[in-house]
Amino acid sequence: MMSVFLYVIFMIPLCFNFSMIMMQLSYLVILLLMMYMMGCLDFFGSISYNLGIDFYSYYLICLSFVIGSLMLISMLNCYSVKLFSFMNLLLTICLLINFSSLNFLYMYISFEFMLVPLMILILGWGYQPERLMSGMYLFFYTALASLPLLMLILYMSHTSNSLFFDYLVLDSKLLLLHFILVLVFMVKFPMYLLHYWLPKAHVQAPVSGSMILAGLMLSVGGYGLIRVMMIYEYLFIKYSYIWFTFSIVGSFLVGLICLVQGDMKSLIAYSSISHMGMVIMGMTTMSMWGLLGSYLLMLGHGFCSSGLFYVANMVYKRTSSRSFYLNKGLMGYVPSVALFWFMLCAFNMSCPPSMNFISEVMILISIVSFWSCSFYWFVFISFVCACFSYYLYSYSFHGVYHNLYSFSMINVMEYLCVSIHLVPLIFAPIFIMCL
Incomplete structure (x- = not known):
């Protein structure tokens, strides 16, 4: 799970470049595919640094990435889109920690x-x-x-x-x-x-x-x-x-x-x-x-x-x-x-x-x-x-x-x-x- 968490952390610099917003959206979709490849377990799996996933957290984490991507799509034409994408990514990080914390x-x-x-x-x-x-x-x-x-x-x-x-x-x-x-x-x-x-x-x-x-x-x-x-x-x-x-x-x-x-x-x-x-x-x-x-x-x-x-x-x-x-x-x-x-x-x-x-x-x-x-x-x-x-x-x-x-x-x-x-x-x- 730490690899997924670091993946999201290193996406933060993309938020401050308008031309990279669509790339951030693409990376969220790739992250969703990574979670799909990891699969879910009945008990905790992918444990690292007090983070892990089980049946209850797996689908909610996937839902977080899907809704995060749709939020970016919905606000592409808003003002201060760079600040908005940063807030969106910060919310995604908080949700990821909440759903995967042991x-x-x-x-x-x-x-x-x-x-x-x-x-x-x-x-x-x-x-x-x-x-x-x-x-x-x-x-x-x-x-x-x-x-x-x-x-x-x-x-x-x-x-x-x-x-x-x-x-x-x-x-x-x-x-x-x-x-x-x-x-x-x-x-x-x-x-x-x-x-x-x-x-x-x-x-x-x-x-x-x-x-x-x-x-x-x-x-x-x-x-x-x-x-x-x-x-x-x-x-x-x-x-x-x-x-x-x-x-x-x-x-x-x-x-x-x-x-x-x-x-x-x-x-x-x-x-x-x-x-x-x-x-x-x-x-x-x-x-x-x-x-x-x-x-x-x-x-x-x-x-x-x-x-x-x-x-x-x-x-x-x-x-x-x-x-x-x-x-x-x-x-x-x-x-x-x-x-x-x-x-x-x-x-x-x-x-x-x-x-x-x-x-x-x-x-x-x-x-x-x-x-x-x-x-x-x-x-x-x-x-x-x-x-x-x-x-x-x-x-x-x-x-x-x-x-x-x-x-x-x-x-x-x-x-x-x-x-x-x-x-x-x-x-x-x-x-x-x-x-």
């Missing part, structure tokens, strides 16, 4: 340092003056939840004499320790009642910030929860019903909130919260089906939600608005985008044959075995999810466009970027079935 302290430091380049992206390339307030929301939510975790890490280091995940064991039965250890990852998901920073950050962030938030920052919370779940199973078994209850009720309520949104990015952001609630439900059951379903839903959501934000930005660049009340009849204005938007909205409601569909079936099996009455809640959540996905498509692309003008000048690069989002969602289930 030490809890390494993971915590990279987990918190992601906040710096992410806030620079929001404040530097955001749309509205309200981006300052959204940056403050993001900062204080993360800081207030993570400082108690730092104290707990120091306590675990004192009691266990090690911070490696394989050696960490907590014998305490205090609810407070469980709450501190889990809260910071629930904020990153985010769980219902801890979610207020996400719509603010999404709406004010540039398209690249929304892609990294939807594609990877939410997966960081899920990955951290998987890691800490293995430290002490007893307290998770004892108190998992608390997080399960908040998630199953919150997913339904947030789905209803989506139906009253007037902004495209705001609706996609709230839909992410609803889907992450299902991820939490699957993980808290602590079953094989639930864990695998949650993991696949994180990957599928990373591609689907990132693609939705990208297409929403394509519309915003041409109409200067993200409002449903102004953007009507886009099927006549940008007809070539209608199929991509329809497929992404369909996959957002977990229609087959997408990765989201398979993962939600796995989560349904796990939550019904955890609590039989959760089947009715799951039906309500799925119905509301289908409603707001249909609302997202029909209100923006159907109807009559306000100036009755047809315009379909979409770049080949934009088609390529949307297609890369869709290909894994369609072909990943076939690959899973073959396994």
